Amino acid sequence: MPFKLPIKVYLNEDEIPRQWYNLAADLPSPMLPPLGPDGKPLTPEALSAVFPMNLIEQEVSQERWITIPEEIIEMLYRWRPSPLKRAVYLEQALGTPAKIYYKDESVSPAGSHKPNTAIPQVWYNKKFGTKTITTETGAGQWGSALAFSCSLMGLACKIFMVRISFEQKPFRKIMMQTWGGKCIASPSTETEAGRSFLKKDPNTPGSLGMAISEAVEAAVTDKSGTTKYSLGSVLNHVLLHQTIIGLEAKKQLQKIGIKKPDVVIACAGGGSNFGGLAFPFVADKIAGANIEIIPVEPASCPTMTRGIFTYDFGDSAGMTPLLPMHTLGHNFVPEPIHAGGLRYHGMAPLVSQTIVEGLATPRAIQQTECFKAAILWANTEGMIIAPESSHAVAATIQEALKAKEEGKEKVILFNLSGHGHMDLAGYSKFLEGKLTDWELPQANIEAAEQDLKDLPKAKMNKTGKW
Amino acid sequence: MPFKLPIKVYLNEDEIPRQWYNLAADLPSPMLPPLGPDGKPLTPEALSAVFPMNLIEQEVSQERWITIPEEIIEMLYRWRPSPLKRAVYLEQALGTPAKIYYKDESVSPAGSHKPNTAIPQVWYNKKFGTKTITTETGAGQWGSALAFSCSLMGLACKIFMVRISFEQKPFRKIMMQTWGGKCIASPSTETEAGRSFLKKDPNTPGSLGMAISEAVEAAVTDKSGTTKYSLGSVLNHVLLHQTIIGLEAKKQLQKIGIKKPDVVIACAGGGSNFGGLAFPFVADKIAGANIEIIPVEPASCPTMTRGIFTYDFGDSAGMTPLLPMHTLGHNFVPEPIHAGGLRYHGMAPLVSQTIVEGLATPRAIQQTECFKAAILWANTEGMIIAPESSHAVAATIQEALKAKEEGKEKVILFNLSGHGHMDLAGYSKFLEGKLTDWELPQANIEAAEQDLKDLPKAKMNKTGKW
Numbered sequence: 001m002p003f004k005l006p007i008k009v010y011l012n013e014d015e016i017p018r019q020w021y022n023l024a025a026d027l028p029s030p031m032l033p034p035l036g037p038d039g040k041p042l043t044p045e046a047l048s049a050v051f052p053m054n055l056i057e058q059e060v061s062q063e064r065w066i067t068i069p070e071e072i073i074e075m076l077y078r079w080r081p082s083p084l085k086r087a088v089y090l091e092q093a094l095g096t097p098a099k100i101y102y103k104d105e106s107v108s109p110a111g112s113h114k115p116n117t118a119i120p121q122v123w124y125n126k127k128f129g130t131k132t133i134t135t136e137t138g139a140g141q142w143g144s145a146l147a148f149s150c151s152l153m154g155l156a157c158k159i160f161m162v163r164i165s166f167e168q169k170p171f172r173k174i175m176m177q178t179w180g181g182k183c184i185a186s187p188s189t190e191t192e193a194g195r196s197f198l199k200k201d202p203n204t205p206g207s208l209g210m211a212i213s214e215a216v217e218a219a220v221t222d223k224s225g226t227t228k229y230s231l232g233s234v235l236n237h238v239l240l241h242q243t244i245i246g247l248e249a250k251k252q253l254q255k256i257g258i259k260k261p262d263v264v265i266a267c268a269g270g271g272s273n274f275g276g277l278a279f280p281f282v283a284d285k286i287a288g289a290n291i292e293i294i295p296v297e298p299a300s301c302p303t304m305t306r307g308i309f310t311y312d313f314g315d316s317a318g319m320t321p322l323l324p325m326h327t328l329g330h331n332f333v334p335e336p337i338h339a340g341g342l343r344y345h346g347m348a349p350l351v352s353q354t355i356v357e358g359l360a361t362p363r364a365i366q367q368t369e370c371f372k373a374a375i376l377w378a379n380t381e382g383m384i385i386a387p388e389s390s391h392a393v394a395a396t397i398q399e400a401l402k403a404k405e406e407g408k409e410k411v412i413l414f415n416l417s418g419h420g421h422m423d424l425a426g427y428s429k430f431l432e433g434k435l436t437d438w439e440l441p442q443a444n445i446e447a448a449e450q451d452l453k454d455l456p457k458a459k460m461n462k463t464g465k466w
Numbered sequence: 467m468p469f470k471l472p473i474k475v476y477l478n479e480d481e482i483p484r485q486w487y488n489l490a491a492d493l494p495s496p497m498l499p500p501l502g503p504d505g506k507p508l509t510p511e512a513l514s515a516v517f518p519m520n521l522i523e524q525e526v527s528q529e530r531w532i533t534i535p536e537e538i539i540e541m542l543y544r545w546r547p548s549p550l551k552r553a554v555y556l557e558q559a560l561g562t563p564a565k566i567y568y569k570d571e572s573v574s575p576a577g578s579h580k581p582n583t584a585i586p587q588v589w590y591n592k593k594f595g596t597k598t599i600t601t602e603t604g605a606g607q608w609g610s611a612l613a614f615s616c617s618l619m620g621l622a623c624k625i626f627m628v629r630i631s632f633e634q635k636p637f638r639k640i641m642m643q644t645w646g647g648k649c650i651a652s653p654s655t656e657t658e659a660g661r662s663f664l665k666k667d668p669n670t671p672g673s674l675g676m677a678i679s680e681a682v683e684a685a686v687t688d689k690s691g692t693t694k695y696s697l698g699s700v701l702n703h704v705l706l707h708q709t710i711i712g713l714e715a716k717k718q719l720q721k722i723g724i725k726k727p728d729v730v731i732a733c734a735g736g737g738s739n740f741g742g743l744a745f746p747f748v749a750d751k752i753a754g755a756n757i758e759i760i761p762v763e764p765a766s767c768p769t770m771t772r773g774i775f776t777y778d779f780g781d782s783a784g785m786t787p788l789l790p791m792h793t794l795g796h797n798f799v800p801e802p803i804h805a806g807g808l809r810y811h812g813m814a815p816l817v818s819q820t821i822v823e824g825l826a827t828p829r830a831i832q833q834t835e836c837f838k839a840a841i842l843w844a845n846t847e848g849m850i851i852a853p854e855s856s857h858a859v860a861a862t863i864q865e866a867l868k869a870k871e872e873g874k875e876k877v878i879l880f881n882l883s884g885h886g887h888m889d890l891a892g893y894s895k896f897l898e899g900k901l902t903d904w905e906l907p908q909a910n911i912e913a914a915e916q917d918l919k920d921l922p923k924a925k926m927n928k929t930g931k932w
Contacts, residue, residue, distance in 0.1 A: 005543045077471045109848035151845045174890040178844050378644050379617045382575035421887035424640040
């Protein structure tokens, strides 16, 4: 029979990954440690007010492979493996010889890759004795994923949602409430930090940095000691959990006879979506494979392409440890572009170091090019995707057209991080011609450099090598 | 290895259905014909102003199996087969010995089962030479599916959307626009019918019946002859296309060693979601299998459980042929419940006859019981489902609890028709305690009887047998 169905690859029970991959074990240079406000490396104990010790152990682990507990596998494989699909119709529309494959992470109940780490984080917290988890959320993807995971395991979930999103995206809030999550507009009057932000500006729209400050405070000030904080990206253990994406993708590609992709692409806000797909391929690159690895960010929040690699806080109030990363400065307030998940001043230390080592080559793209790519995607491949994911599609189109110019049959693999069902207002604005591009002025970078220069640093030289 | 992943069954390329199943070939009594306004059976030619002849042939076909063209299979299998999953976590929460399986139709790009017929309808139209397709949509599921399908095949799509939904559900409208569809609030000033509805009541919220009248008029009055109308449910060929759901389900159940389900459940608005899953099992029941088959409807729009089986119009203006079906009268305006897809005065003739023959036993459920079921679903199985699908889940819970009482290990199979990402306002109202139940007064049924008694009929006796 010559007729062939569109390519969609799943995995059998004996093929699914049973271990997460820890890139820290293979990076050419060791990771720089997180620092306390005194400039001294943080001990695991110092983090224990915020996180349960079993997750802290993962955070600092140097082991290459970490076994996934079976109960976690059972929960993740309610919807995993996410299918590996080939975007034949986009290839045809572009007339490219490239073969475009993608992992479809939109299939989770929360609609994105976020439950890949929300499920393990809640599981480890429950095992540790945590009863309530606090977190922050911007556009709402992470809050939804954590509320969903807490609902499965019977933990309480308290989410500080950036006020402007809370008001503009009521649907995300209702999703969290449906899963039993308590969703609070941030800044709120519930925390010291929130009250102080409100005192400074009673009409503040809030920010991710402010919401992190509130969620951390809510965890550490709970006297019962059974409240912990959870972060949806940036940290090592979060990226570790997300590597299930790339590990699945490798097996799925092998199943259809593809030994390695030539190009790996994913959008990066805090870095977990990118790290999740890319790190298992970064390992191959370290071992000598010829793979181009591209994290994609918005041109209006160009952390990786124009940010500074140094120590900075994860939040705006300076309550978190100092992390070695690409940053636009913790005071940077990104433009209100529609890819809410990519509006973050910093970048995961593991992703930052991958860039510093020359193992990944970041790229920034303007939002109208991304929405144009998303519309082409909807009209060829069908799905309406998240504005975040559209950054990966836009870069994929750039690479596919480059392959066309070069006449090369490259294999491109990208991560489709989530659906856009909660992001249709952005599509509407684009279709009405109301979206504009925006370039970050150089003065902002210089101001950030000024802000950052007096923060503590670990033995790092000017080029970011150590 | 004793550890088992959650059950999700897919199909290999050689296992997928290659033919649709036509229940009309197996029903104990032949189907009553559609009638013209003069009471005479309609000829296929009389329908040709509205539909292309290749679809009319399917509409009147008596062949049991109709081959699915390979191009249609290729398009459907971008996302099909929809997974067959077992709802183990709901079973555990209910403490039932029943095994609950479901088809997850939410995986299509439009988010429901609707593309199963939108794709073939557009394909046959294109083959016939149609350039533009008109249709109506209520909540927007059907309009989205048709716009998506037209976008894949390069046809223009014009959708008359019930005005109140157009205003209350802007996201659905944006989805249609993203796929290039033209979405117009109905009643509009674009058609004679629309202008007359507006003249009668300039502030009318519109209705599905009015929108059908406009879409049919827009098709038949186009002078180029290349505009046709498309309907998303009710008609024989629509239900035929949807049988791919039940045919897949049968193979998927067999793959895990289940010869037949004991109970088959699906919600029914126009009837295509129910018919799609159930008809292949109705065939088994006709052949002697012991299967309980339950179409579920809202108690506030009780077409099957309290409606009259007689001839009635499909739309409110009386522009469509008369169809033999359960109906609450074409003047019936259902309460604004949140399951927009179940607010229809009539029912597919094939489903109606299945009920008349005693092959299916309809059930009506109030919306608060349905939302309660949807919340339990979200907190056990994870997904946030459409309010329409929640009717099937509510009936499934009733049956699972009955099995618990009886101590029977029944196999229940139901159809999860779509996700609820565009329906979160309904969830919010329910969570806030603002949703109420509503029982249709008997006086409405009596008024419908009065309205209907003078319409033409075919040789049908009082009991609905012939």
